[in-house]
Amino acid sequence: MTNNWKKLSISTVVLIIMIAVPMIIDLGTGIMNQLVTLFIYILLAEGWNLIGGYTGQINLGMAAFFGCSVMVTHFMWVAGIPIIVSILVGSLSTIILAIIIGIPTLRLKGMYFAVGTLALAQALQVIMQNVFNRSIAAPGNFVQAYNLSYRYYLGLAAVVLVLVAVYFIRRSKLGLAMVSIRDDEQAAQVTGVNTFKYKVISLLISAFIAGLAGGLYAYFRLFFYYTSDIFSLTWTFSAIMAVVIGGGGTLLGPVLGSIFLVILGYIFSLTLGQANLIVFGFLFIVVMLFMPQGFMGGADLFRPWLSRWRKKPGPKKSEAAEPANN
Amino acid sequence: MENVLQVILVGILVGGLYGLVALGFALINGVMRFINIAQGSFIVLGGFICYWIVTLLHIDPYLAIPMVMAAMFIVGIILYRSLFSPLLKYPKAEMRLDKSLLLTFGVVWMLDNLEILFWTSNSRSIITSYGFGTVQVLGAALSYTGLIGLGLAVLAAAVLHIVLTRTYFGKHVRAATEDAGAASLSGVNVQRTYLISTGIAVALAGLAGTVIVTSYSVTPGGGISWLLTAMVVVTLAGPGNMNFMIPAGIILGVIQSASTLFVNPAYQQPIALIIFLLIIMFRPQGLFSKGVKGL
Numbered sequence: 075m076t077n078n079w080k081k082l083s084i085s086t087v088v089l090i091i092m093i094a095v096p097m098i099i100d101l102g103t104g105i106m107n108q109l110v111t112l113f114i115y116i117l118l119a120e121g122w123n124l125i126g127g128y129t130g131q132i133n134l135g136m137a138a139f140f141g142c143s144v145m146v147t148h149f150m151w152v153a154g155i156p157i158i159v160s161i162l163v164g165s166l167s168t169i170i171l172a173i174i175i176g177i178p179t180l181r182l183k184g185m186y187f188a189v190g191t192l193a194l195a196q197a198l199q200v201i202m203q204n205v206f207n208r209s210i211a212a213p214g215n216f217v218q219a220y221n222l223s224y225r226y227y228l229g230l231a232a233v234v235l236v237l238v239a240v241y242f243i244r245r246s247k248l249g250l251a252m253v254s255i256r257d258d259e260q261a262a263q264v265t266g267v268n269t270f271k272y273k274v275i276s277l278l279i280s281a282f283i284a285g286l287a288g289g290l291y292a293y294f295r296l297f298f299y300y301t302s303d304i305f306s307l308t309w310t311f312s313a314i315m316a317v318v319i320g321g322g323g324t325l326l327g328p329v330l331g332s333i334f335l336v337i338l339g340y341i342f343s344l345t346l347g348q349a350n351l352i353v354f355g356f357l358f359i360v361v362m363l364f365m366p367q368g369f370m371g372g373a374d375l376f377r378p379w380l381s382r383w384r385k386k387p388g389p390k391k392s393e394a395a396e397p398a399n400n
Numbered sequence: 401m402e403n404v405l406q407v408i409l410v411g412i413l414v415g416g417l418y419g420l421v422a423l424g425f426a427l428i429n430g431v432m433r434f435i436n437i438a439q440g441s442f443i444v445l446g447g448f449i450c451y452w453i454v455t456l457l458h459i460d461p462y463l464a465i466p467m468v469m470a471a472m473f474i475v476g477i478i479l480y481r482s483l484f485s486p487l488l489k490y491p492k493a494e495m496r497l498d499k500s501l502l503l504t505f506g507v508v509w510m511l512d513n514l515e516i517l518f519w520t521s522n523s524r525s526i527i528t529s530y531g532f533g534t535v536q537v538l539g540a541a542l543s544y545t546g547l548i549g550l551g552l553a554v555l556a557a558a559v560l561h562i563v564l565t566r567t568y569f570g571k572h573v574r575a576a577t578e579d580a581g582a583a584s585l586s587g588v589n590v591q592r593t594y595l596i597s598t599g600i601a602v603a604l605a606g607l608a609g610t611v612i613v614t615s616y617s618v619t620p621g622g623g624i625s626w627l628l629t630a631m632v633v634v635t636l637a638g639p640g641n642m643n644f645m646i647p648a649g650i651i652l653g654v655i656q657s658a659s660t661l662f663v664n665p666a667y668q669q670p671i672a673l674i675i676f677l678l679i680i681m682f683r684p685q686g687l688f689s690k691g692v693k694g695l
Binding site for chain 1: 429435437483486494497498499501502503505506507509510513514516517624625627628631632635639664666667668669670672673676677680681684
């Protein structure tokens with residue numbers, strides 16, 4: 075019980091810092107941009123975590139859900155509909171894609187779900203590239219009214235809502251079913267879990283969260299030079315990398331991974347240029363091979379050395395909180 | 401009428417290549433139950449290696465095939481030693497599949513960016529003196545390179561079939577495919593079998609890359625679309641159904657080629673996606689499998 079209070083108080087403090095600091099201090103456009111990017115990554119990663127980390131189905135098509143929501147949100151917003159409504163409609167539109175791809179592929183075991191989602195993302199990329207063969211931009215008055223702090227607070231609100239939702243999903247019957255599917259699908263089926271139903275529900279929620287990320291991106295960026303960039307494999311890869319590096323199947327793992335990625339991307343893209351992406355790929359493989367649980371589980375690897383600090387529980391929490399308030 | 405014939409014959413040529421692309425993917429998937437998402441990127445890498453050999457040594461691209469395949473075989477061995485063999489410690493097949501999927505997805509990322517670093521993001525192709533030559537078949541023009549590609553694909557599939565059914569190595573592969581534990585007990589060196597199968601699969605990607613770089617072009621980052629083709633062909637043929645990769649590839653090639661009569665040729669991947677969805681909805685065991693396997 076005390077542990078819960080501790081967690082709650084720490085997260086409240088972090089939240090208050092995240093809300094208050096941009097109000098009091100002017101952080102500058104650069105850092106604010108990085109923070110909004112961080113929120114987008116956290117949302118994407120948390121969405122992937124739900125289907126990939128908790129339910130154990132590898133989704134290689136996050137870019138499809140993300141991009142679909144970006145397009146829908148952008149065009150609705152430009153047409154004059156309030157941004158929150160546009161983001162919600164954009165996120166709901168991803169559910170159509172999720173149903174198209176999820177219902178046929180999730181019935182089968184093996185590679186079909188991964189193939190289907192990857193093919194969906196690639197097909198959408200090709201279609202959108204041909205339909206919208208010019209760059210997409212919002213009209214000038216949207217650019218004039220641009221205010222970064224709105225994006226920041228909307229992103230923060232979305233991240234908090236999603237984290238709370240994932241926390242409660244994990245503790246509900248749905249979460250239990252999801253984890254049982256990941257651990258042993260056959261056993262879950264024998265015990266009477268309708269695995270197909272729960273896999274589809276998990277995919278739908280995951281697609282919705284990816285849609286939120288897309289909506290936030292459409293609100294954040296008013297101008298898309300190449301349509302194909304919105305659907306590019308990079309989004310899928312960022313989401314997967316954040317989850318794997320942070321630790322799949324945990325609530326804070328994706329957050330930790332996203333923070334790590336954004337900071338590392340910020341450092342390496344300046345110093346290494348093109349090679350910075352290779353560093354990410356290498357890091358991803360090394361973490362997969364030697365730390366299958368990611369950073370969240372990696373704490374266990376070093377626990378023997380840290381045994382004298384064992385009396386202080388929750389190093390993960392403070393670790394996750396520290397880089398966030400930079 | 402001439403158009404239709406032309407489209408069908410071109411579809412057959414392209415389909416042979418699709419079958420070749422799928423062979424290596426199917427070998428790794430069938431033998432080890434691993435998914436090699438990086439197969440497409442290996443194909444592109446093979447194409448670039450061939451391009452390099454041809455521009456540096458000024459020899460015919462088809463004479464470079466042994467060198468390309470040998471180089472890619474080594475790449476395959478590195479791949480197995482560094483990434484696949486650590487995965488064998490996971491007891492459950494599903495877990496291995498998921499882990500290999502994610503790991504090779506990281507390899508795709510690294511390879512695509514390495515290729516951009518080495519060869520820039522331009523697309524490359526090898527132009528030979530006979531590259532533009534065509535053969536007239538019943539009024540339809542077929543390129544020499546396409547015909548050679550089809551021939552190489554059929555040859556590779558036939559050699560692989562003979563190796564798998566007629567040699568001791570093939571027997572080991574089939575034994576390890578059926579039951580790795582039992583094969584290991586009866587004296588099959590399962591690790592070595594896996595190692596060589598991975599090497600052969602990646603070498604086949606090198607062969608496919610050579611065919612692609614001579615008749616089309618390779619682009620860094622273009623690997624994913626070849627991979628999707630391979631996956632759709634494997635789904636069409638039925639997983640583990642090595643003998644039917646070329647026919648399944650030809651079916652996909654003809655469908656895609658025929659679709660250009662009605663829709664924009666750019667929409668090849670959406671069509672592949674639709675075929676994939678139809679197959680897994682109505683015949684998840686593949687077109688050529690008889691019984692339903694434990695999928």
